[in-house]
Each structure stands twice: as C-alpha cells, then as structure tokens.
Amino acid sequence: MILSIMIFLPIIVTAILFITRSNLLMIKSFAILSSIIVFALSAYLFTNFEATSALQFVEQYPWIPQYGITYHIGVDGYNLMIVMAIAILMPLIFLAIWNRQEKGYWYNLLLVQGGVMGAAVSFDLILFYLFWETMLLPIFFIMGLYGYEDKIYSTLKFTLYTLLGSLLMLISILYLAVTYYNIHGEWSFLLNDLKALPLNTKEIFWIFFGFIIAFGIKIPIFPFHTWLPSAYATAPSGAVVVLSSIMAKIGVYAIWRFLFFLFPQMLGNYAPYLLAMALVGLIYFGISAIMQRNIKRIFAYSSGSHLSLILIGLLLLNPYGWNGSIYLIGAHALSSGGLFLMVAMLYARTKNKNVSELGGIASQAPLFSIFFVFFSLAIVGIPGTSGFVAELLIILGAFEHSLLVGVLSATTLLLAMTFIFWMLQRVLFGKIKKSTENFYDLKKNEIAALLPIAILILVMGIMPQPFIKKFEPTVTDNLALEISYITEMQK
Amino acid sequence: MNELVSLIPILTIGIGAIVVMLLGAFTKISIKILARITRTIIIIALAITLPSLFSEQFSYYVYPDIFHNMLINDSFGLLFNLLFLLGALLSIYIGNVYIEKNKFFTSETFALILFSLFGMMLLSMATEMITAFISLEIASLSIYVLVGLNRRSHKSSEAVFKYLLLGSFGGSFFLMGTAFIYAQTGTTQLGEIATFISSNIEKDMTLVIVGGTLVMMTLMFKISAVPFQAWTLDVYDGASLPVTAYMASTFKIAIFAIALRIFLVDFQLIQDIWDQLLMIVTIITLIVGSLLAVIQTNIKRMLAASSMVHSGYLLIALASTGISGTSAAPSIIFYLIAYFLSAIGAFGLLSYVSWDTKRRTTYEDFKGFAHMHPYLALIMTIFMLSFAGFPSTIGFLGKFYIFTGAIEAGYTVLAILGVLSAFVSIYYYFRLIIVMYFYPSQHGAITLTSRVTPIVIGLIAITVLWGGIGTSLISFLPGANNFIEFAQNSIASLFISH
Numbered sequence: 001m002i003l004s005i006m007i008f009l010p011i012i013v014t015a016i017l018f019i020t021r022s023n024l025l026m027i028k029s030f031a032i033l034s035s036i037i038v039f040a041l042s043a044y045l046f047t048n049f050e051a052t053s054a055l056q057f058v059e060q061y062p063w064i065p066q067y068g069i070t071y072h073i074g075v076d077g078y079n080l081m082i083v084m085a086i087a088i089l090m091p092l093i094f095l096a097i098w099n100r101q102e103k104g105y106w107y108n109l110l111l112v113q114g115g116v117m118g119a120a121v122s123f124d125l126i127l128f129y130l131f132w133e134t135m136l137l138p139i140f141f142i143m144g145l146y147g148y149e150d151k152i153y154s155t156l157k158f159t160l161y162t163l164l165g166s167l168l169m170l171i172s173i174l175y176l177a178v179t180y181y182n183i184h185g186e187w188s189f190l191l192n193d194l195k196a197l198p199l200n201t202k203e204i205f206w207i208f209f210g211f212i213i214a215f216g217i218k219i220p221i222f223p224f225h226t227w228l229p230s231a232y233a234t235a236p237s238g239a240v241v242v243l244s245s246i247m248a249k250i251g252v253y254a255i256w257r258f259l260f261f262l263f264p265q266m267l268g269n270y271a272p273y274l275l276a277m278a279l280v281g282l283i284y285f286g287i288s289a290i291m292q293r294n295i296k297r298i299f300a301y302s303s304g305s306h307l308s309l310i311l312i313g314l315l316l317l318n319p320y321g322w323n324g325s326i327y328l329i330g331a332h333a334l335s336s337g338g339l340f341l342m343v344a345m346l347y348a349r350t351k352n353k354n355v356s357e358l359g360g361i362a363s364q365a366p367l368f369s370i371f372f373v374f375f376s377l378a379i380v381g382i383p384g385t386s387g388f389v390a391e392l393l394i395i396l397g398a399f400e401h402s403l404l405v406g407v408l409s410a411t412t413l414l415l416a417m418t419f420i421f422w423m424l425q426r427v428l429f430g431k432i433k434k435s436t437e438n439f440y441d442l443k444k445n446e447i448a449a450l451l452p453i454a455i456l457i458l459v460m461g462i463m464p465q466p467f468i469k470k471f472e473p474t475v476t477d478n479l480a481l482e483i484s485y486i487t488e489m490q491k
Numbered sequence: 492m493n494e495l496v497s498l499i500p501i502l503t504i505g506i507g508a509i510v511v512m513l514l515g516a517f518t519k520i521s522i523k524i525l526a527r528i529t530r531t532i533i534i535i536a537l538a539i540t541l542p543s544l545f546s547e548q549f550s551y552y553v554y555p556d557i558f559h560n561m562l563i564n565d566s567f568g569l570l571f572n573l574l575f576l577l578g579a580l581l582s583i584y585i586g587n588v589y590i591e592k593n594k595f596f597t598s599e600t601f602a603l604i605l606f607s608l609f610g611m612m613l614l615s616m617a618t619e620m621i622t623a624f625i626s627l628e629i630a631s632l633s634i635y636v637l638v639g640l641n642r643r644s645h646k647s648s649e650a651v652f653k654y655l656l657l658g659s660f661g662g663s664f665f666l667m668g669t670a671f672i673y674a675q676t677g678t679t680q681l682g683e684i685a686t687f688i689s690s691n692i693e694k695d696m697t698l699v700i701v702g703g704t705l706v707m708m709t710l711m712f713k714i715s716a717v718p719f720q721a722w723t724l725d726v727y728d729g730a731s732l733p734v735t736a737y738m739a740s741t742f743k744i745a746i747f748a749i750a751l752r753i754f755l756v757d758f759q760l761i762q763d764i765w766d767q768l769l770m771i772v773t774i775i776t777l778i779v780g781s782l783l784a785v786i787q788t789n790i791k792r793m794l795a796a797s798s799m800v801h802s803g804y805l806l807i808a809l810a811s812t813g814i815s816g817t818s819a820a821p822s823i824i825f826y827l828i829a830y831f832l833s834a835i836g837a838f839g840l841l842s843y844v845s846w847d848t849k850r851r852t853t854y855e856d857f858k859g860f861a862h863m864h865p866y867l868a869l870i871m872t873i874f875m876l877s878f879a880g881f882p883s884t885i886g887f888l889g890k891f892y893i894f895t896g897a898i899e900a901g902y903t904v905l906a907i908l909g910v911l912s913a914f915v916s917i918y919y920y921f922r923l924i925i926v927m928y929f930y931p932s933q934h935g936a937i938t939l940t941s942r943v944t945p946i947v948i949g950l951i952a953i954t955v956l957w958g959g960i961g962t963s964l965i966s967f968l969p970g971a972n973n974f975i976e977f978a979q980n981s982i983a984s985l986f987i988s989h
Contacts, residue, residue, distance in 0.1 A: 063971070063972070064971050064972045064975065065972060066972060066975050066976065066979065067892075067895070067975070126891070130882040130960075133881060133882040133883075134881075134882055137876075137881070141928065144925060144929040145928060145929060152925060152929055156921070156925065159917070160914075160917060160918065163914060163917050164914050167910045167911075167914050168910070170891075170910060171894065171898075171903075171910050174891070174894050174895050174906065175898055177895065178898045178899045181899065
C-alpha cells in the first residue's frame with residue numbers, strides 16, 4: 001500500500017485542489033504537506049528495506065486482465081535510490097519555489113511527482129509506459145507556461161523528441177508481449193515474464209533499438225541530446241531540477257531495469273557499442289560545457305556529462321561500476337538538484353545568464369556563495385562529498401575494465417573540475433558587474449531548501465556504507481546472473 | 492417475447508421520428524419542446540436497450556418467418572445501437588443552446604436526427620444486403636439534409652452538394668456489388684452468402700469477389716479512406732457544429748457496424764484476397780490524413796482530417812483481422828468506442844463555445860483560452876490527448892489494442908506506420924493545447940449560458956480518463972477492462988452459428 005500512496009497522494013491532492021478551486025496558500029501548503037508525507041513514507045521504506053536482492057513492498061493487482069496488464073510495483077536495491085531522491089527533492093523544490101505565484105506551476109509539480117514515482121517503481125511494461133509518458137505532460141505544461149524566451153519552440157522540441165522515443169518503445173513492448181503470447185497462449189506484460197524470450201538476433205536488434213532510443217532521448221545520451229540545452233535554458237527551475245535530477249536518472253535506471261533484464265543474452269554484444277557512445281557523450285558534453293558562456297547551458301551539458309558517466313558505470317559490467325553508478329544516481333540527483341535550484345536563484349536575482357556579465361557575488365552574498373561553491377564542488381566530486389565516492393568507484397571499475405576507458409573518464413572528470421573552478425572564479429569573485437549590483441543573499445525558504453541537500457551530500461560522502469549496503473546485494477546477485485548469461489552466449 | 496423486446500427500441504425511434512415530423516409540420520411547437528420530446532424518445536429507447544449490454548452474448552434472428560432472416564439481434568448490434576443512441580442524445584444535449592440560438596435549426600432537424608438514427612440502428616441489425624443498403628441510405632439521406640440545414644451559408648450549400656453527389660455515387664457501388672453477388676449466389680442474405688462461399692472454391696466466385704470489392708468501396712467512401720476522401724474536409728467544415736459532432740462520432744461508427752458484419756464473418760474465408768488492397772488503402776489513408784491534418788489552421792477541418800487518420804487506424808485493425816483474428820476484431824470496437832467518446836466531446840465543446848453564432852473554430856480563436864476557461868480547456872486537453880493516444884486516456888488503450896492486434900497478425904510494419912502517424916498527430920493535437928495554454932488571452936472570456944452542456948462534456952471527459960486507467964474495482968463505472976469486455980463480447984456474438 002505504501003508505494004501506491006507515494007505515487008497517488010500528490011495526484012489526488014492535485015485533483016482535489018483543482019476541483020475545489022483552492023487559493024494559492026492552500027495549494028502551496030498542501031503541496032508541501034503531501035510531499036512531506038511522501039518523504040516520511042520513503043524514510044519508513046528505507047529503514048525497513050532489507051538488504052537483499054529481493055523485490056520488496058510488492059503490490060500486484062490485475063488491471064486489464066484480458067491483456068494480462070497488471071498493476072505491479074515494488075522496490076529493490078536499484079530503484080530504492082531513485083525513490084529516495086524523488087521523495088527528498090520534491091519537498092525541497094517546493095520550498096525553494098515558495099514565492100512562485102502561479103497555481104499551475106504547483107499543480108504540475110505535484111503531478112510530476114506522482115508520475116516519476118510511478119515510473120520508478122513499475123514492474124509491468126504497460127504500467128511503466130503509462131507513467132513514463134504521463135510524467136512528461138506536467139513538464140510540458142511547466143515549460144510552456146512558465147519558461148523563458150523561446151519557450152514554445154523548446155517545449156515543442158522537447159515534447160516531440162521524447163514522445164518519438166516513447167512511441168518506438170511502445171512498439172517494442174508490444175512486440176515482446178505478442179511473442180510471449182505466441183509461445184504461452186496468454187497475455188502478459190510483466191517484466192519477469194517477458195525476460196529472455198527466444199527472439200532472433202534481428203528482432204532483438206530492433207526491439208533493443210526501440211527501447212534505447214526512448215531511454216537515450218530522455219537521459220539524454222549522445223547523439224540524442226539536441227533538445228537538452230534549449231530545454232534546460234528555457235525551463236523554469238522546478239522543471240529543470242525534475243528533468244536533470246529525477247527524469248534523467250529514471251532513464252538510466254530504465255536501461256538497467258529493462259534492457260539489461262529483458263535481453264541478458266544480447267548485452268555482451270551491445271555493451272561495447274553503448275559504452276563507446278557513452279564515452280563519446282562524456283567527453284563531448286564535457287567539452288561543450290567548457291565552450292558555453294551561458295551558465296544554464298554550462299550546467300545542462302555538465303549534467304549530460306555526468307549522466308554519461310553513470311551509464312558508463314553500468315556498462316562496465318563489474319561490481320565497482322555498478323555500485324558506483326547506483327550511488328552516483330543518488331549523489332548526482334542531490335548535487336544537481338541543489339545546483340539547478342541555485343542557478344535559478346541566481347537568474348532570478350540578476351536576470352542574466354552570461355558568465356562574463358556576472359561577478360563579485362561573494363562579497364555581497366557570502367551565504368549564497370558558500371552554497372554555490374559547495375554544490376559546484378559536490379557535482380564534480382570533491383572528496384568528502386557523495387559524488388566523490390561514486391565517481392571513485394566508477395573510475396576504479398573503468399580501470400578494471402580497460403586502461404583506455406579508465407584514462408578517458410578520469411581525464412574528463414579532472415577537466416570538468418578545473419573548469420568548474422574557472423567558472424566559480426568568474427561568477428563569484430572579481431569586480432561587481434551591473435547585473436550583480438543589487439544581489440541579495442539567500443532567503444529563509446531558500447536556505448531551508450538547500451541546507452538538507454548539502455547535509456545529505458556530506459553524510460553520503462563521509463559514510464557511504466549504510467547506503468551502499470542497501471543495494472549491494474541486488475548488484476552482486478544481478479551482476480552474477482548477467483555475467484553467467486554473457487559467458488553462456490560466448491560459448 | 493424477447494424478439495418483440497428487441498424491436499422496441501428501433502420501433503420507438505422510427506415511430507418517434509414520424510411523430511416529431513408531424514408535430515413539427517402541424518403544430519406551432521417550439522424548438523425547445525421538440526428537442527425535449529426527441530430526447531425523451533431517445534432516452535426511452537436507450538433505457539430499453541441498456542440492460543442487455545450486461546447479459547451473456549446472444550444472437551438470434553428476429554421473427555425469421557416474417558423477416559426471412561433479414562434482421563438479427565445480437566450483442567454486436569446491441570452495442571452499436573447503444574452507441575448510436577448515446578451519440579444522438581449527447582449531440583442534442585451538447586448542442587442545445589447552439590440549436591436554439593441558430594435560426595436555421597427548424598423542427599425537421601429533430602425528425603431527421605431520429606430518422607438517421609433509425610437507419611443506423613437498422614443497419615447494425617441488418618443481415619441482408621438490400622436491407623443494409625436501404626438502411627444505409629435512410630441514414631445517409633437524413634445526414635445530407637442535416638449538413639445543408641443552414642441554407643444561407645455558401646459553405647453549407649457547397650458541403651451538402653458535394654456530399655449528396657459523391658455520397659449517392661459512392662452508395663451506388665453498394666447496390667452494384669449486391670447485384671453481382673446475387674448473380675452468382677442467388678441470394679442477398681449474408682448467412683446464405685457465407686454458406687455459398689464456404690462450399691465453393693475461389694475460382695467459382697469471381698462475381699462474389701467483384702461484388703465484395705464494390706461493397707467495400709462504398710464503405711471506404713463513407714469512412715473517408717483515401718482515395719475516397721475528397722468530400723471529408725468540406726463537409727465537416729460546412730455542416731453546423733452539432734451536426735458535425737453527430738456525423739463524426741456516430742455516423743462513422745455505423746459504417747463499421749456493417750463492414751465488420753460483412754467482412755469479418757461472412758466473407759471471412761476469402762478475406763485475404765483484399766489484404767493487399769486494404770494494406771495499400773490503410774497506408775495512404777494514414778499518410779494523406781496526417782499531412783492534411785498538419786496543414787490545417789481551422790480546428791474543425793483539422794479534426795475532420797484527423798478523423799481520416801483514425802479511419803486509418805481502424806483499417807489497420809481490419810486488415811489484421813484476416814489472419815489470426817483473435818484480438819484485432821475486438822480492438823476495432825474498442826477503438827470505435829474510444830473515438831466516439833473523444834469525437835463527440837471535442838466537437839461538442841467546439842459547438843458549445845460557438846453557441847452565440849460566432850464561429851470560434853480556428854487555432855487563432857483559441858489563443859489563451861485556458862486563462863479564461865480553465866475547466867473547459869482542461870476538458871479539451873483531455874480529448875486531444877485521447878485523440879493523440881496519450882496514455883491514461885481511453886484513446887491510448889484503443890491504439891494499444893490495435894497495434895497489438897497488428898503485430899499479432901504479423902503486420903508489424905503497419906503498426907510502426909500507425910505509431911509514426913500517432914507521432915505526427917501529437918503535433919496537431921498538441922498545437923491546440925499549446926495555443927490554449929501558452930499564449931496570452933486575446934479575445935476575453937466567452938459568455939456561456941448553458942449549464943447542462945459543460946456537465947455533459949465533463950462527464951464524457953471523465954469517462955475518457957476512466958476508460959484509460961479505470962479498473963472494475965468501482966463497479967458502477969465501466970473501467971478500461973469492462974470496455975474491452977463489451978467489445979470482445981460483441982465480436983464473439985458475431986460468430987454464434989444458427
């Protein structure tokens with residue numbers, strides 16, 4: 001029951017608030033209240049989660065029995081991190097945007113919370129598809145209604161792009177289900193049932209293609225990223241945080257959950273290609289970030305670079321890589337969440353996105369600068385932050401995989417680090433520019449939103465063990481299974 | 492006794508049509524009261540029909556001695572009759588203010604609606620070619636007149652002229668086809684034709700095949716499949732909004748009633764002859780429909796063009812029935828229900844906001860609509876999402892069933908094409924959402940009067956959502972699984988042998 005409440009509470013709250021035409025204060029209060037309830041439930045979930053690879057908190061009811069579509073949700077070591085990240089970030093996002101006056105903004109953020117939560121815990125492909133698509137809609141509205149500049153163009157581009165991917169995935173899902181039906185004579189869309197179906201190489205290639213396009217666009221991985229800079233640049237802060245901290249993570253998670261799980265027999269063949277794509281992405285996004293002068297685009301690309309790193313960790317197919325990736329999902333969700341909230345605050349204060357026109361913030365807003373430096377360093381993974389643990393694990397795994405992959409990813413990360421220092425220096429120090437003349441420091445609600453993130457980043461950086469031990473069994477068991485499949489194929 | 496009961500709804504509508512016509516002709520009765528009488532007649536018919544929906548599947552000829560197996564009463568026809576009745580009822584409810592305000596709606600309007608309803612109901616029950624033709628023409632002729640009600644409008648006159656000429660021409664193929672079939676089989680009764688087909692080899696059935704092709708052409712014309720689509724945009728655009736709503740949602744479905752009955756069951760054995768043809772028509776319908784819809788600036792015309800695309804989806808399913816036929820056939824019915832709900836809602840909403848005789852049907856007119864009318868905009872959004880096949884609406888499940896059926900039948904290419912046109916459709920449906928929400932309001936609020944209409948439209952919107960996500964946990968509302976159950980039931984009843 002607990003997971004269902006976590007999914008549907010925000011949605012039901014939205015529906016009630018909309019129908020009763022509540023005033024803004026009511027909406028805000030109930031949004032925060034419901035997200036805190038979800039957070040409390042997630043804390044309960046986390047503490048009661050047993051450190052095994054078993055699926056827990058399972059709920060399974062028939063939904064459309066004629067087609068074997070089931071309402072099947074649960075949590076295992078892998079999506080636990082994402083569920084936690086959603087539950088922690090949403091109330092903080094609400095706090096950070098407390099001054100936004102638009103009702104629609106709040107409604108849509110509430111809706112998106114339900115959508116992403118559902119996508120993260122679904123174990124039925126149609127159910128997953130339902131949440132995967134519907135979580136797009138609130139973002140569509142937030143971007144289109146409350147975005148900046150070219151908002152309609154970038155909203156439409158983003159929407160069409162992601163929907164194209166989803167629709168191709170739908171065909172893949174249906175094809176799998178029909179194959180299952182032809183063998184067993186009954187319908188099922190359960191992930192467990194559709195696993196390792198006897199398909200020929202060509203079929204698998206196309207089905208794989210359908211899935212990877214959908215996930216690749218959402219993350220985004222190179223070369224499906226062209227929507228990314230414009231969307232991040234025009235979307236308001238809430239949408240950007242949801243996009244980068246949550247939805248992109250669900251994309252990576254989905255690759256693991258669905259592609260690795262559905263086609264274990266083929267992964268050995270495709271992993272090297274995907275790894276190459278992810279490496280190109282890592283480097284390409286890293287360099288693109290350096291080339292940018294627009295602060296929103298800088299972080300858009302840097303976020304893309306980190307997502308490629310998470311993907312690399314998964315594709316290394318060794319314990320370091322997997323544990324590191326899962327940890328980085330949580331770590332990057334937090335640090336990028338904090339950072340994008342701060343970028344939005346920066347923009348709200350200066351109305352300027354150009355690095356060259358910013359400067360001297362440190363002298364006017366010390367608190368702001370401290371947080372900004374902290375999140376920037378956390379995102380590149382300075383020791384003591386959660387990102388460090390995760391990136392270290394992935395780099396270790398990369399070196400274990402091959403020298404080339406190790407060297408490439410390590411260098412890119414170092415490059416990113418030096419670049420962030422350059423950017424911080426330009427933005428925070430130096431002369432006060434025209435746009436930063438009236439820069440005021442963080443407000444109470446902003447501190448309340450950022451402080452928990454910062455503390456959690458430190459805790460996860462200093463004591464990773466309590467977190468890692470929750471998902472390690474899942475990783476170990478699944479990896480063993482994966483590798484046994486691959487060796488079997490190679491024979 | 493059962494047989495008599497099964498005839499009561501259609502008799503009610505038929506007699507009602509005559510009564511309403513006479514009332515309009517000989518008394519000075521106001522449109523408002525006439526509308527009320529019409530609604531009552533439909534509701535009575537609906538109330539009598541409805542209980543059978545929940546019964547086991549059934550199928551029997553009605554008074555075989557009198558009608559010589561011309562009429563059948565089965566779950567299939569029943570479901571269609573329910574949809575027709577609902578469609579007419581909702582069209583009248585939603586358009587009530589529009590009909591009162593626009594002077595060209597005379598008392599004949601209601602008689603014509605009832606006559607067309609009578610024709611469609613007869614069509615869904617017909618198991619004999621001539622009966623089917625006559626009922627098709629009863630329905631069509633009434634619709635022709637309804638399209639041309641607004642005599643002073645050039646557009647309307649153009650529409651009725653085009654529709655009448657092309658429609659009658661298209662309809663004549665049906666008669667021709669029937670003649671061919673009769674020439675070879677010596678019968679026009681569907682069951683007997685089926686027996687003839689099953690007991691002869693293909694070589695001896697040339698005329699049946701030619702006849703069947705001609706009949707198919709008429710049906711293609713009526714559902715505006717390409718290349719028989721030329722009339723669609725102008726007729727949808729020229730007709731007044733409540734009529735368009737009725738035509739798009741209800742009359743279109745009626746064609747599928749007879750098409751399924753003929754081609755799914757009685758021509759089943761030789762259906763693969765038409766496979767290639769159907770596939771080609773499907774492909775070009777999807778492509779041309781999508782292209783036409785993309786370039787429209789008028790929402791009414793966009794919906795008309797997109798209705799061609801929906802015909803394309805339905806044709807995918809029809810083409811897929813030939814081979815396996817397990818899940819494709821019910822998916823047609825389900826899709827029809829899904830399309831019916833969204834179409835009547837969307838057109839209904841258009842007619843609701845245009846009640847004060849101002850046409851508000853371009854994208855331009857809807858700029859900033861959401862800021863003035865948040866609820867109506869939300870409802871319209873739901874219908875657009877359902878049309879586009881977005882998950883959590885009934886439209887998604889409709890597409891889901893159709894594509895599943897197509898892949899099951901081995902037509903993965905058609906399914907992919909369907910998905911691609913669904914992708915294109917996102918563009919033109921989302922365009923309306925974008926216009927409604929993302930632009931500042933330019934026209935100010937529209938004064939809206941009727942209280943009934945928004946409630947009715949709202950209920951349809953809820954059904955659209957509930958049909959997409961609902962379960963049977965709440966028993967009084969049919970959820971997603973109940974709709975597919977109805978569909979499967981009604982298809983199964985087609986195959987009951989006598």
